[in-house]
Amino acid sequence: MAGTGLFSEILDGEAYKYYADGEWKKSSSGKLVPIINPTTRKVHYKVQACTQEEVNKVMETAKIAQKSWAKTPLWKRAELLHKAASILKEHKAPIAESLVKEIAKPAKDAVTEVVRSGDLVSYCAEEGVRILGEGKFLVSDSFPGNDRTKYCLTSKIPLGVVLAIPPFNYPVNLAVSKIAPALIAGNSLVLKPPTQGAVSCLHMVHCFHLAGFPKGLISCVTGKGSEIGDFLTMHPGVNCISFTGGDTGIAISKKAGMIPLQMELGGKDACIVLEDADLDLVAANIIKGGFSYSGQRCTAVKVVLVMESVADALVEKVNKRVAKLTVGPPEENSDITPVVSESSANFIEDNVRPDMRIAWEEPFGPVLPVIRITSVEEGIHHCNASNFGLQGCVFTKDINKAILIGDAMETGTVQINSAPARGPDHFPFQGIKDSGIGSQGITNSINMMTKIKTTVINLPTPSYSMG
Numbered sequence: 001m002a003g004t005g006l007f008s009e010i011l012d013g014e015a016y017k018y019y020a021d022g023e024w025k026k027s028s029s030g031k032l033v034p035i036i037n038p039t040t041r042k043v044h045y046k047v048q049a050c051t052q053e054e055v056n057k058v059m060e061t062a063k064i065a066q067k068s069w070a071k072t073p074l075w076k077r078a079e080l081l082h083k084a085a086s087i088l089k090e091h092k093a094p095i096a097e098s099l100v101k102e103i104a105k106p107a108k109d110a111v112t113e114v115v116r117s118g119d120l121v122s123y124c125a126e127e128g129v130r131i132l133g134e135g136k137f138l139v140s141d142s143f144p145g146n147d148r149t150k151y152c153l154t155s156k157i158p159l160g161v162v163l164a165i166p167p168f169n170y171p172v173n174l175a176v177s178k179i180a181p182a183l184i185a186g187n188s189l190v191l192k193p194p195t196q197g198a199v200s201c202l203h204m205v206h207c208f209h210l211a212g213f214p215k216g217l218i219s220c221v222t223g224k225g226s227e228i229g230d231f232l233t234m235h236p237g238v239n240c241i242s243f244t245g246g247d248t249g250i251a252i253s254k255k256a257g258m259i260p261l262q263m264e265l266g267g268k269d270a271c272i273v274l275e276d277a278d279l280d281l282v283a284a285n286i287i288k289g290g291f292s293y294s295g296q297r298c299t300a301v302k303v304v305l306v307m308e309s310v311a312d313a314l315v316e317k318v319n320k321r322v323a324k325l326t327v328g329p330p331e332e333n334s335d336i337t338p339v340v341s342e343s344s345a346n347f348i349e350d351n352v353r354p355d356m357r358i359a360w361e362e363p364f365g366p367v368l369p370v371i372r373i374t375s376v377e378e379g380i381h382h383c384n385a386s387n388f389g390l391q392g393c394v395f396t397k398d399i400n401k402a403i404l405i406g407d408a409m410e411t412g413t414v415q416i417n418s419a420p421a422r423g424p425d426h427f428p429f430q431g432i433k434d435s436g437i438g439s440q441g442i443t444n445s446i447n448m449m450t451k452i453k454t455t456v457i458n459l460p461t462p463s464y465s466m467g
């Protein structure tokens with residue numbers, strides 16, 4: 001059970017503690033932030049409202065801890081990550097339970113999120129050993145006018161302190177997708193979890209604590225983003241921000257200083273359906289893509305652009321499947337569970353007007369507009385007129401058409417004959433336009449959380465290795 005057994009250390013009475021300097025602590029603010037269970041609409045957990053002084057302290061210790069962590073052998077960093085991954089998977093039950101209570105994720109999917117997160121951490125450890133273990137060697141005489149008198153050695157070095165801010169919908173997975181690459185690359189990590197999802201994150205962080213990472217290397221400060229968010233993102237001690245969420249990310253990128261940013265923001269993923277598509281396959285993917293976790297996925301199918309001649313048949317197939325979706329509590333693995341907050345529910349209900357905003361905005365709920373198109377160009381035009389550009393998908397049996405349409409869609413990824421999805425977690429994942437900056441996915445995140453350092457050996461005379 002959450003907060004018991006191995007996890008009792010992270011709980012103080014009714015409130016969860018925050019994590020700093022290798023210890024679980026109560027905030028000096030004396031203030032607690034309530035976490036509402038979306039199903040009962042009652043306060044289910046409470047977390048600390050950390051102060052600016054506590055953030056300052058965390059940044060200080062993160063900076064110190066990073067210096068010695070960067071000198072820790074790569075194999076040892078990987079070993080600790082593997083250990084954390086296995087503890088995480090071993091203790092999936094209490095973490096999944098928190099996900100169910102905090103964000104109403106269906107119980108089975110909650111377990112999947114934790115297991116997927118453990119796998120991500122292990123894969124990241126292995127990938128880090130491979131890609132950080134090698135650098136480049138360049139010689140100068142390949143550039144016109146130069147003799148072979150310069151040997152240039154390049155390697156990837158850590159950035160310093162990485163600030164990780166995940167969203168509510170995958171609090172554990174989207175936290176470890178930032179934590180693991182940061183750590184394997186020799187950075188320290190400050191996590192600000194989403195308020196809804198904070199307790200799941202605190203349990204996950206405890207797994208890293210139990211794995212034995214050095215003090216101060218990982219910290220987790222809780223509190224409302226609206227209260228401590230700006231202080232964190234504009235903190236001079238932060239050397240990189242990895243953020244996943246909504247428009248908040250656009251504001252952060254305008255306020256952040258001269259530091260690398262990884263922004264994974266919203267999407268309005270379009271599903272283009274041609275006349276020759278397998279409509280049963282399309283309908284199944286629309287259901288999976290549009291309604292899993294009640295549509296609260298950045299990669300959810302958010303608008304269907306279907307050729308008029310097959311639109312009625314597709315809508316009929318989709319409707320039949322929608323009618324079979326179960327609505328109920330996450331504990332019972334219902335297909336449609338309560339959305340994360342009352343304001344989110346109100347937004348979904350009040351703002352959806354079939355003629356206007358739903359065609360462009362992200363409802364983040366189980367709502368799906370279907371627009372009939374008369375040409376492929378019309379579909380591409382609608383897709384590209386969006387200010388988002390995360391993913392999109394196209395359904396057709398004609399691979400040549402699929403490639404042409406995919407190339408024309410202004411999105412970070414196009415899926416052919418399947419709904420949009422971020423995973424598997426080692427695939428590159430990126431949005432263009434308002435959907436993000438940079439690219440995620442294990443390899444890209446490791447690279448993004450490093451910088452290149454070069455050392456040039458200057459020789460007095462040209463030298464050629466002859467074997």
Ligand SMILES: NC(=O)C1=CN([C@@H]2O[C@H](COP(=O)(O)OP(=O)(O)OC[C@H]3O[C@@H](n4cnc5c(N)ncnc54)[C@H](OP(=O)(O)O)[C@@H]3O)[C@@H](O)[C@H]2O)C=CC1
Pocket residue numbers: 165166167168169170192193194195196223224225226228229230233244245246247248249252264265266267297298362364390431435436
């Ligand atoms: N492209 C992608 O990979 C993904 C994108 N998303 C997008 O995320 C959105 C839904 O997630 P949601 O959690 O509601 O997103 P939000 O942008 O509201 O919040 C994301 C995170 O930012 C924090 N935050 C809030 N205000 C600030 C601030 N001023 N400074 C720093 N951090 C702040 C939040 O904390 P707190 O909870 O305390 O407010 C939370 O941890 C959707 O738009 C969705 O498309 C979601 C998942 C993946």
Ligand SMILES: O=C(O)[C@H](O)COP(=O)(O)O
Pocket residue numbers: 169170296297298299300420421422423
């Ligand atoms: O938050 C999201 O929506 C995720 O990044 C999407 O992940 P998924 O495609 O694996 O559900």
